[in-house]
Amino acid sequence: MTHLPPSEFTLAVRHETATLTVMIGGELDYGTSGDLLNEVSQQLTAGQPPPADVRLDFRELTYIDSSGLTALLMIHRRTSALGATLHLDNRPARLERMLHLTDVLDHLTAPPTRAGGWQPEEDDGLTEAGMT
Structure with a gap:
């Protein structure tokens, strides 16, 4: 059996x-x-006004x-609280399968229901430290 080295994790941000x-x-x-949750959280609060689409x-x-799925749910919670719509683009088969098996695709990509609620200091019970 051939063991491949783990793929390097990368994030690139474009505004x-x-x-x-x-x-x-x-x-x-x-x-x-x-790392993903921290980066998106920082980007959401870095500028005014917050983005309409993430x-x-x-x-x-x-x-x-x-x-990773938990991070996506947390990102959705934060984008929705700011009134931004989350989009999951170019989903590979593995991610697509996970989203359908867990039945969260529609939830993650639904338009936000409220705006202005999330602040980075808020204790929502799921911290970035718990994700790493």
Whole structure:
């Protein structure tokens, strides 16, 4: 059996008018999901006003586990609280399968229901430290 080295985790951020795009590459798992959550959280609060759309581009994603899914749920919670719509672009088959098996795709990509609630200091019971 051939063992391949783990794929390096990468994040690249692009800001356009009212849109934040985060390109995710490699393995989104227990060891890296906190990095994604931290980066998106920082980007959401870095500028005024917050973006209307947050696009996560998974074109280079090679693996995702339940910790990665938890990070996506937390990102949705934060984007929705700010009134931003989350988009999950270029989903590979592995991610697509996970989203359908857990029945969260519609939840993650639904338009936000309220705005202005999330602040980075808020204790929501799921911290970035618990993700890493």
